[in-house]
Amino acid sequence: MGLKYNHYSTKSIASNKFLSLRTSTILTTTLFIASLVYLFSPSRNSQEPHLLDHQGGLFRGDLRDAKFPWNKLSFGPNSEKLKLAVFSKTWPIGADPGGMERHAFTLYTALAARGHDIHIFTVPSDRKFHKDIHVGNLHVYFAANNHGSLNCSLAFDIFDQENRARPFDYVHTESVTLPHWRARFVPNVAVTWHGIWYEIMHSKLFQELFEDHNGQLSSGPMTELQEAMPKLVDEIKFFSSYTHHICISNSAGEVLVNIYQLPQRYVHVILNGIDETKFVHDPISGSDFRQKIGIPSNISLVLGVAGRLVRDKGHPLLHEAFSFIAKRHPGVFLIVAGSGPWGKRYAELGQNVKVLGALEPSELSKFYNSLDVFVNPTLRPQGLDLTLIEAMHCGKPVLTPNYPSITRTVVLNEDFGYTFSPNVGSFIEALESAIKDGTAVLQKKGMLCKSYALSMFTASKMALAYERFFLCMKNTRYCQYPLPTDF
Numbered sequence: 001m002g003l004k005y006n007h008y009s010t011k012s013i014a015s016n017k018f019l020s021l022r023t024s025t026i027l028t029t030t031l032f033i034a035s036l037v038y039l040f041s042p043s044r045n046s047q048e049p050h051l052l053d054h055q056g057g058l059f060r061g062d063l064r065d066a067k068f069p070w071n072k073l074s075f076g077p078n079s080e081k082l083k084l085a086v087f088s089k090t091w092p093i094g095a096d097p098g099g100m101e102r103h104a105f106t107l108y109t110a111l112a113a114r115g116h117d118i119h120i121f122t123v124p125s126d127r128k129f130h131k132d133i134h135v136g137n138l139h140v141y142f143a144a145n146n147h148g149s150l151n152c153s154l155a156f157d158i159f160d161q162e163n164r165a166r167p168f169d170y171v172h173t174e175s176v177t178l179p180h181w182r183a184r185f186v187p188n189v190a191v192t193w194h195g196i197w198y199e200i201m202h203s204k205l206f207q208e209l210f211e212d213h214n215g216q217l218s219s220g221p222m223t224e225l226q227e228a229m230p231k232l233v234d235e236i237k238f239f240s241s242y243t244h245h246i247c248i249s250n251s252a253g254e255v256l257v258n259i260y261q262l263p264q265r266y267v268h269v270i271l272n273g274i275d276e277t278k279f280v281h282d283p284i285s286g287s288d289f290r291q292k293i294g295i296p297s298n299i300s301l302v303l304g305v306a307g308r309l310v311r312d313k314g315h316p317l318l319h320e321a322f323s324f325i326a327k328r329h330p331g332v333f334l335i336v337a338g339s340g341p342w343g344k345r346y347a348e349l350g351q352n353v354k355v356l357g358a359l360e361p362s363e364l365s366k367f368y369n370s371l372d373v374f375v376n377p378t379l380r381p382q383g384l385d386l387t388l389i390e391a392m393h394c395g396k397p398v399l400t401p402n403y404p405s406i407t408r409t410v411v412l413n414e415d416f417g418y419t420f421s422p423n424v425g426s427f428i429e430a431l432e433s434a435i436k437d438g439t440a441v442l443q444k445k446g447m448l449c450k451s452y453a454l455s456m457f458t459a460s461k462m463a464l465a466y467e468r469f470f471l472c473m474k475n476t477r478y479c480q481y482p483l484p485t486d487f
């Protein structure tokens with residue numbers, strides 16, 4: 001709104017379109033710089049992790065006041081069983097689910113296994129027809145429209161019927177699956193944000209800066225960047241339609257309180273966890289994997305990257321940085337797991353690169369184990385990349401951009417790996433540090449990553465944190481920590 005107002009006032013005074021455009025550009029730039037200063041100021045980065053660690057260890061009191069991830073706490077067993085409704089954009093059927101589906105699947109199979117009555121309103125991720133799923137106390141209702149995406153009114157109708165039969169204790173939505181105009185009438189609702197426009201705006205900014213540096217013009221000058229701002233304003237306005245907010249990183253939680261101005265008591269941080277039994281440190285499977293894909297034994301260091309090989313996951317950045325590194329360090333090798341437009345270009349980089357295509361889930365853990373360091377070049381500072389966490393569970397240090405969602409929650413300091421600003425120069429510098437440190441130092445960092453991941457990013461810790469959250473929402477007795485049943 002600020003932008004629009006400025007645009008009009010300038011226009012009416014000067015009647016000069018050029019001037020008004022310039023003003024809005026300057027204003028946009030100023031806003032971005034101000035938000036960057038807020039996000040990246042060193043004092044925030046260096047002080048708070050300690051403070052947070054400290055609080056997590058000693059915390060006593062009302063969980064709704066916790067300013068750190070609930071995953072840090074040790075929740076004990078309880079006998080109370082809940083009836084929960086869940087709105088999720090999709091439910092994973094078949095291969096290649098995205099992060100949000102995986103979150104819903106991992107969380108709710110775990111909560112159903114713990115005896116809670118779970119009802120999920122969603123559509124199959126393959127967009128084909130499937131019958132509803134009823135396994136034990138896990139109920140998945142598919143409510144698709146003709147295109148295979150969620151028919152929200154249909155989903156809400158089924159929810160309503162089930163709610164009338166026996167009311168739900170609490171309702172949970174994965175992002176805006178339950179839209180805000182409906183959420184307004186559902187008082188007992190919590191939403192988990194997997195990415196907010198404030199972070200997406202930074203993604204667009206980094207993409208713009210990177211493309212500008214490379215002399216490319218994307219979809220017209222700064223279009224995506226300019227479109228992000230009204231979306232952000234819109235989002236800030238409707239977020240208050242949801243009662244409770246769960247963020248998946250510390251930095252997103254702070255943005256909801258400091259920028260979106262939601263009351264602290266309604267903003268909680270619960271980090272995503274992955275199945276810790278699927279991703280384990282196993283050096284033997286790692287060296288078998290190296291042999292199988294034909295990595296020469298005389299190389300000095302193996303870097304690996306995984307995920308979709310597309311532009312906004314930062315592949316132009318890694319491609320450019322690695323072609324420089326490969327010339328300076330012929331003993332450094334790059335393994336690329338995943339498919340997408342950038343696969344072919346990596347293959348053209350020559351004998352130091354191996355492009356594997358998309359891996360079977362059973363191969364992923366072996367892939368991580370075959371690496372010396374896991375590289376995540378993403379230009380998207382939103383959410384929490386699950387690949388980072390999977391690599392850490394396998395005992396690998398990580399090399400990633402220095403976004404607050406990462407440095408405040410995952411790579412707390414240099415003992416966990418290497419961070420860089422999302423530009424080629426800084427990326428190369430980080431790669432050079434990792435190469436200089438060598439395998440022994442990398443292994444040491446990897447072991448620290450593993451123990452940290454086990455203490456924070458496991459599916460069981462995530463499920464226990466959400467269980468306690470919903471219990472606390474139903475009965476404030478459970479908001480107290482620790483209870484006699486907690487460890």
Ligand SMILES: *[C@@H]1O[C@H](CO)[C@@H](O)[C@H](O)[C@H]1NC(C)=O
Pocket residue numbers: 144145146151152153154157
């Ligand atoms: C969505 O479901 C409702 C019934 O609840 C139906 O009337 C409507 O036509 C459906 N819309 C689409 C696009 O399938």
Ligand SMILES: *[C@@H]1O[C@H](CO)[C@@H](O)[C@H](O)[C@H]1NC(C)=O
Pocket residue numbers: 296298299300330331
């Ligand atoms: C590894 O050995 C191969 C074949 O013997 C040789 O071509 C290559 O240059 C060597 N690489 C390094 C980094 O020493």
